[in-house]
Amino acid sequence: MYRQKYSSLLENPEILDYGAYLQCDTLLQCQKPLDKLCNSDELQFQIVHQVEELWMKLMIFTLIDVLEYMQTEQSHRVISLMKRVHMLQKMMSEQMDLLETMSPKEYQQIRLQLGNGSGQESPGFRILVKIPADLWTVFNKHYIQDRNTTIEAIYDSQYQHDDSYVIAESLVEFDELLQKFRWQHLFLIQRTIGMESHSLKGRPVDLLKSGARNQFFPELWQIRNQMTDAWGQSYGKVRDSIVPKQATGTQAG
Template sequence: VEELWMKLITYTLVDVVDFLEQQNTHRVVTLMGRVHRLMRMMTAQLDLLETMSPKEYQEIRLQLGNGSGQESPGFKLLLRMPPDLWRAFKASYLDGRGLSVEDVYDIRYDHGDSYVVAEALIEFDELFQKFRANHLYLIHRSIGLGSKSLKGRPVELLQAGALHRFFPELWDIRCDMTDRWGSQYGTVRAPISHPEAAAE
């Protein structure tokens, strides 16, 4: 079932790329809303597998032969989409409008189309990483993180994927803005746990 959802997400994202290039913000946001719902549904469905004992899970795993989740056609297709999404967003909503990510989020912030689309992209990124994280916990619970995958590779390799971000620029701007704002906060106060430091 998840394979079908991944394919639907991918085909929807292909349409999103087209609408990004057309700067059709309403269609982009509507279709990304569909993607977000599908991602939440996929993540929720993982809970069902956690009701199985490790022994029961092995019965399903043995039917997969040498296949693994990393080789899922839908998963592979999905991983190819973010670079296309970013290129289309950057060309149409940043470069094409004379904007940088910093402009959209801070310097020229107006909650306009570029911001709304950027937030739709980062929500997809966040939901995909949540799916990966939940999948990792499912593996931890069912077969253990110290085991090998069906291809003989350590399952720990999945942890690297769970830390990957599709749109790092949209995550980094938050850190940059917070650091800049932090320099304007004024006097650095002593931590609450050590009030005596404030009296020194």
């Protein structure tokens, strides 16, 4: 009774100005008809992935602005927009947790609806992973080369916590959050279909680990190793303990 009552309202909503502006009549038809769902979790599966595509669309659009503002060294704009990108990345990871409410059995039923589809075919993700190369090119030119500086100077020998450093760290955070998103996706796969199974294209799911290990800004990660090794040369790799040495033996009574 309740399913029929509210399903009809969902599929034929009253569209007023707010709904017209958001094109809710189109938006709410982007999922399978409720009576065609293979199980009650399929609607969630579709919506989560559709929303992820929308967040990635906004992220890509924002990163295009970031590239343009970096070219004119409008650093405050860059930093503000990168904060937005980071928030979007965190939301994407958080909402993926919804999919862990599915049982492996129910996911297998949904998986049959995907044909040979895979998350690796996500149009938003395929564009998103191309952008870091341009981000690095523009950052390297305008914040390193044109300023006659180096990553080492920005982070260590001439460290000032200036705009070059803050933007570099915003790129590191973007990279880190993207890696976390990919690893979270792997954990979701492990929980639903297992890591030793094969994808819908017949490839071992375990191959996805290689992508999750990828770093888009290796220079910004490597500087940390270089700094630590350089510091280690001055204070030694193995230092004396900060715990006072205890006297050995016992005092005579």
